[in-house]
Amino acid sequence: MNQQKKKYNEYLIKLAKKYGTPLYIYDSYKIKKQYQKMVNSFSGIKKLIINYACKANTNLNILKLFHTLGSGLDTVSIQEIEIGLKAGFNPKKIIFTPNCVSIQEIKKAVELGVRINLDNLSILEQFGYHFPNYSIGIRINPHIMAGGNKKISVGHIDSKFGISHYQIPHVKRILKNTGLKVEGFHMHTGSDISDPKYFLEGAKILFQIAIEFPKIDYIDLGSGFKVPYKKEDIKTDLYSLSKIITNEFNNFFQNYINKNFITLIFEPGKFLVSESGYFLVSVNVIKHTTSTVFAGVDSGFNHFIRPMFYDAYHCIENISNPNGCFRLYTVVGYICESDTFGFNRKISEIHEGDILCIKNAGAYCFSMSSNYNSRYRPSEVMLLNGKDFLIRKRETMQDLLKNIIEIPIS
Incomplete structure (x- = not known):
């Protein structure tokens, strides 16, 4: 181990x-x-915006950090919008791209002044009825199967996300009937995509659609860049991808009727925060069975569900005994379910009381946590300018009970 x-x-x-x-x-x-x-990577684009996809990690301090960096914000709920506003984001730097929400929630987004992408013909028509002549974005479903897992592949033909690119004639009819104006087009095909061809395929579809709308302001290519979870992992080659996308975008712009510069938007979440995160757990027990050695820790899928929900691989290291002999351990949690963080992992010898570090814990980890088994959600700490700051307190019994209303039961 290096120093x-x-x-x-x-x-x-x-x-x-x-x-x-x-x-x-x-x-x-x-x-x-x-x-x-x-x-x-995308310095060849004249007008570029990076919107942090805050569903990856919505801690207010993470959002404040992105605000200081000049980022915009990708949101999917009213609550995320409100956290973004509290973090200091200008409403016009927040894009709201909901899915299967009511028209009432979208009306609330209008009141808050954020930009809106709609992905449903019915909602588009209702929105046009309530807000004629309003400028909105359209989320397109490109019918592309891409992503590291079926559960995070969201651009295929059977996905609930987006309006099919074959339904553009229907979109045009709604726009004509309501007076709605399209200010941009949005697409997101999935997460953990390493092959640039999927990004290029989606971008071409979006550019082909956009060319038919002469007054748009932005094209939003979403994200889905793969980050490495193992040393030997492949990842999205951002440099190669940027060359391909920049060339394709500039070709599109040359043929676009309106020569005002169009903004190209990306919405990375995992790419920006995943590798920044570490999840530390203590080993409660070492348990030997006839075939397996379990290392049972003081957490479970109530805090860190990705390995159980997505079969996601996260590197696990014993930072208490990094130079010990390597042995095979199945690292499990304390939840009354099968909650396995890693099966038969080669980890330096583990003892009860050791601290294990689970890596790539910055995205879709705390944000997907729960109080299952009535367990408290953990603390969060940010390392900033050489100091450590507590940015969320560990929950207590008071937090678990604060919204409970007791009634007389006889």
Whole structure:
């Protein structure tokens, strides 16, 4: 182990002792680095906006950090919009792209002044009735199957997301009947996509549609960039992808009737925050069965559901004993379900009381947590400018009971 990694692990253990476990830690330096990599990669685009997809991690302080970086915000609920506004985002730098929400929620978004993408013909028609002559974006379903898992593939023909690109004639009829104006087109095909061809295929479909609408302001290509979960993992080659997309976008612009510059938008979430996150857990028990050695920890899928829900791989290291002999362990949680973080993993020898570090914990981890088994949700800490800051307190029994209303039961 190199000296730098050794010092970092010692620092993580120090934080585990200071704040207790289970504990989420986010390194702001890595977030900034990923954001700048995105900006630099697409420097060939004259008007570029990076919107952080805040569903990945909605902690207010994470959003405030992105606001200071100059990011916009991708939101999918009224609550995310309100957190974004509280973090200081201008409403016009927030895009609301809901799915299967009521017209009442969309009306609320109009009141808050944010930009809106609609992905449903029925809602588009209702919206036009209530807000004629309003400018909106349209989310397109490109009928592309892409993504690291069926549950995170959202651009295929049977997906609930987006309006089929074959339904553009219907969209035009609604626009004509209501007076609605289209200011942009949006697309997102899935997550954990490593092959640039899927991004290019989707972009071409969006550009072909956009050419028919002479007054749009933006084209939003969503995201889905794959990040590495293992040392040998492939990831999205951002440099190669940027060259392809920049060339395609500039060709589209040359043929576009309106020569005012169109903004190209990306909406990364996992790419920006996943690798910044570490989840620290303590080992409660080592349990031997006839065929398996379990390391049981003080957490479960109530805090970190991705391995159980998506079969996602997350690297697990024993930072208490990094130089120990490597043995096979199945790392499991304390929930009364089968909650396995990793099966038969080669990890340096684990003892009860050791601290394990689960990596890539910055995205879709705390934000998908729950109180299942009446367990408290954990603390969150941010590393910023050489200091550690508690950015969410660990829950208590008072938090579990605060919304319960007791009634007399006889």
